[in-house]
Amino acid sequence: MSRSEIGANRLDDAARAGWLYYIAGNTQEEIASKLGVSRQSAQRLVSLAMSEGLVKVRLDHPIANCLSLAEELRKRFSLDLAEVVPSDPGSTSTTIGVSQAASAEIEKWLRSVEPITVAIGTGRTLKAAIEQLPRMDCSHHRVVSLTGNIAPDGSAAYYNVIFNIADAIKTRSFPMPLPVFASSRKERDLLHEQPMIKSTLSLAAEANVTFIGLGDLGPEAPLYVDGFISESELKALQKAGGVAEIVGWTFDETGKFIEGLTNDRVASAPIPSREKSLVVLVGMGGKKLPGIRAALRRRIVNGLITDELTAEALLA
Amino acid sequence: MSRSEIGANRLDDAARAGWLYYIAGNTQEEIASKLGVSRQSAQRLVSLAMSEGLVKVRLDHPIANCLSLAEELRKRFSLDLAEVVPSDPGSTSTTIGVSQAASAEIEKWLRSVEPITVAIGTGRTLKAAIEQLPRMDCSHHRVVSLTGNIAPDGSAAYYNVIFNIADAIKTRSFPMPLPVFASSRKERDLLHEQPMIKSTLSLAAEANVTFIGLGDLGPEAPLYVDGFISESELKALQKAGGVAEIVGWTFDETGKFIEGLTNDRVASAPIPSREKSLVVLVGMGGKKLPGIRAALRRRIVNGLITDELTAEALLA
DNA sequence: TCGGTTAATGAGTAATTGCCCAAGACCGAG
DNA sequence: CTCGGTCTTGGGCAATTACTCATTAACCGA
Numbered sequence: 001m002s003r004s005e006i007g008a009n010r011l012d013d014a015a016r017a018g019w020l021y022y023i024a025g026n027t028q029e030e031i032a033s034k035l036g037v038s039r040q041s042a043q044r045l046v047s048l049a050m051s052e053g054l055v056k057v058r059l060d061h062p063i064a065n066c067l068s069l070a071e072e073l074r075k076r077f078s079l080d081l082a083e084v085v086p087s088d089p090g091s092t093s094t095t096i097g098v099s100q101a102a103s104a105e106i107e108k109w110l111r112s113v114e115p116i117t118v119a120i121g122t123g124r125t126l127k128a129a130i131e132q133l134p135r136m137d138c139s140h141h142r143v144v145s146l147t148g149n150i151a152p153d154g155s156a157a158y159y160n161v162i163f164n165i166a167d168a169i170k171t172r173s174f175p176m177p178l179p180v181f182a183s184s185r186k187e188r189d190l191l192h193e194q195p196m197i198k199s200t201l202s203l204a205a206e207a208n209v210t211f212i213g214l215g216d217l218g219p220e221a222p223l224y225v226d227g228f229i230s231e232s233e234l235k236a237l238q239k240a241g242g243v244a245e246i247v248g249w250t251f252d253e254t255g256k257f258i259e260g261l262t263n264d265r266v267a268s269a270p271i272p273s274r275e276k277s278l279v280v281l282v283g284m285g286g287k288k289l290p291g292i293r294a295a296l297r298r299r300i301v302n303g304l305i306t307d308e309l310t311a312e313a314l315l316a
Numbered sequence: 317m318s319r320s321e322i323g324a325n326r327l328d329d330a331a332r333a334g335w336l337y338y339i340a341g342n343t344q345e346e347i348a349s350k351l352g353v354s355r356q357s358a359q360r361l362v363s364l365a366m367s368e369g370l371v372k373v374r375l376d377h378p379i380a381n382c383l384s385l386a387e388e389l390r391k392r393f394s395l396d397l398a399e400v401v402p403s404d405p406g407s408t409s410t411t412i413g414v415s416q417a418a419s420a421e422i423e424k425w426l427r428s429v430e431p432i433t434v435a436i437g438t439g440r441t442l443k444a445a446i447e448q449l450p451r452m453d454c455s456h457h458r459v460v461s462l463t464g465n466i467a468p469d470g471s472a473a474y475y476n477v478i479f480n481i482a483d484a485i486k487t488r489s490f491p492m493p494l495p496v497f498a499s500s501r502k503e504r505d506l507l508h509e510q511p512m513i514k515s516t517l518s519l520a521a522e523a524n525v526t527f528i529g530l531g532d533l534g535p536e537a538p539l540y541v542d543g544f545i546s547e548s549e550l551k552a553l554q555k556a557g558g559v560a561e562i563v564g565w566t567f568d569e570t571g572k573f574i575e576g577l578t579n580d581r582v583a584s585a586p587i588p589s590r591e592k593s594l595v596v597l598v599g600m601g602g603k604k605l606p607g608i609r610a611a612l613r614r615r616i617v618n619g620l621i622t623d624e625l626t627a628e629a630l631l632a
Numbered sequence: 633t634c635g636g637t638t639a640a641t642g643a644g645t646a647a648t649t650g651c652c653c654a655a656g657a658c659c660g661a662g
Numbered sequence: 663c664t665c666g667g668t669c670t671t672g673g674g675c676a677a678t679t680a681c682t683c684a685t686t687a688a689c690c691g692a
Contacts, residue, residue, distance in 0.1 A: 015377035016402055022373045024404040024412050027678065034405055040642055043679065054377040057338040060450040061331035061370040086332055088340040089350055096340055111427045134376045343648065356672055359649070
């Protein structure tokens with residue numbers, strides 16, 4: 001029996017154990033005897049099923065406060081989509097909850113029988129959301145990345161999610177075989193003139209729906225931490241008033257894009273039209289708050305998925 | 317604060333507790349302190365969230381054995397849909413697993429943006445499936461019942477699920493305001509001539525997809541236990557070779573409908589076309605086995621959702 | 633074939649959860 | 663206002679689950 005078969009069997013067993021536990025309501029001891037393993041192994045299988053994402057938990061009840069916050073956000077910022085999930089006071093996670101909600105929204109779009117084009121950004125939040133997606137056949141849809149997938153060191157950019165999505169669902173995916181930042185404006189423009197890139201860019205421009213994350217520009221800015229920009233570049237952006245970035249495009253607290261600096265070199269596609277399509281920002285947490293507020297005010301996005309605390313702060 | 321508000325708040329809290337438990341991964345003690353209640357109350361809220369169906373657990377991993385059984389069933393009986401869920405050896409439940417799978421399949425159809433018509437039968441299995449449905453807006457779809465909803469004692473037939481479905485999702489639903497069995501063939505035909513009934517019947521006939529359960533005709537036949545037929549009628553059906561019924565239509569082990577007897581009086585709609593639509597039978601367990609086999613052989617249905625053990629028995 | 637390394641296993645134990653029961657709150661009827 | 667009944671609450675305890683750790687088995691390269 002080959003290595004991969006063992007692995008498959010293991011996941012198979014995990015799925016079976018998870019099924020017996022979560023659906024059939026067996027105790028782990030019962031599962032152990034039914035599967036002919038020790039209680040400890042059964043426990044491991046169950047937790048494996050959970051950690052591997054075989055088990056998806058969904059909670060559908062419209063919690064009153066979340067609903068009303070969403071409604072207010074929609075009105076205040078003329079949003080086409082607003083979703084608010086409960087907050088976990090005390091948790092420091094910046095993805096918990098919103099990634100599940102984002103996943104559900106992405107899934108909803110992908111269930112469409114009409115072929116659609118989905119554009120997607122980068123980041124931890126989106127990555128977590130994609131991991132929640134069920135395996136499904138979406139071969140009639142197209143998923144296109146808004147950002148380059150090459151990290152400064154030449155490796156694949158870790159938080160570029162286009163490959164994760166292609167992995168989770170069966171679809172035609174269009175990565176952007178580019179560095180995230182070119183070395184100069186000239187080089188960026190040159191790269192964008194390449195036929196393949198050009199067609200991917202125009203595909204992105206006509207996306208029906210777009211899901212993007214947001215990175216702050218504080219001392220632990222993802223762009224800086226992940227090595228896409230240097231410390232001095234970060235400082236310069238901060239000095240120019242930059243508060244956040246979306247797929248690499250930095251902007252100030254009014255949502256105005258920073259002139260020059262790194263924005264000259266971002267190889268990302270422009271953010272698709274908010275007139276003709278839905279652009280959903282997924283994010284939560286105090287660090288992102290100024291950025292989210294700016295993005296909403298200048299209508300860089302027309303959809304938002306966030307949590308209760310952030311929603312309240314946005315409305316305050 | 318009114319009674320209903322209290323109830324709503326309670327479910328709201330339950331949802332919040334369930335969210336903190338299942339999504340955010342808090343312990344019940346943490347939830348208790350965050351929600352400002354005792355640990356026991358938190359525990360109650362979490363279990364309420366589960367029992368009220370606010371929390372939906374889905375397991376998506378193609379368990380190899382289930383997949384191959386489904387594939388074989390599809391081939392052997394020329395099915396358009398076959399789904400096999402794991403069995404819980406030892407459990408006596410006749411709905412566990414298949415109802416979840418049926419719910420997922422129903423949901424898939426209801427997610428369609430094209431308006432569709434869904435026909436639905438009766439029974440414990442389907443009732444359990446409907447309870448799993450998430451709240452969703454399906455006002456562009458129509459859901460029609462295949463059977464009358466009036467029990468012999470004049471009350472609403474308990475296992476008629478059309479009201480449950482209308483309760484769970486927002487849709488135009490079409491019940492059949494009829495007894496399940498008329499007193500005679502003549503009366504049945506007369507009832508079916510009434511304009512409203514007639515239009516509901518023709519709506520059922522053009523359903524895009526149909527979900528039905530199956531009842532055995534053994535000593536504990538649901539039809540008999542629920543008081544729809546008398547003991548002597550049951551005996552007569554058995555003597556005539558009847559092994560099972562679908563929405564009241566009884567048939568023998570070859571799938572041939574029993575001539576005369578109760579079939580003359582069934583007020584149910586005929587089972588929709590297997591040529592032009594998908595008719596899915598949902599059921600599992602040894603008691604139903606002869607019935608399921610018969611239904612598949614004579615193509616009373618062209619779709620099946622069942623469990624491993626039943627699938628294996630069908631293929632043996 | 634042999635060491636070295638890694639992964640899997642089972643025992644024991646701490647943490648967490650589910651359940652039962654008694655006490656108290658609430659409500660309607662008298 | 664009081665009584666009887668029902669529902670809710672929290673304490674305590676038994677059952678269940680998660681984690682740690684030492685041991686064993688499996689694997690891999692030489």
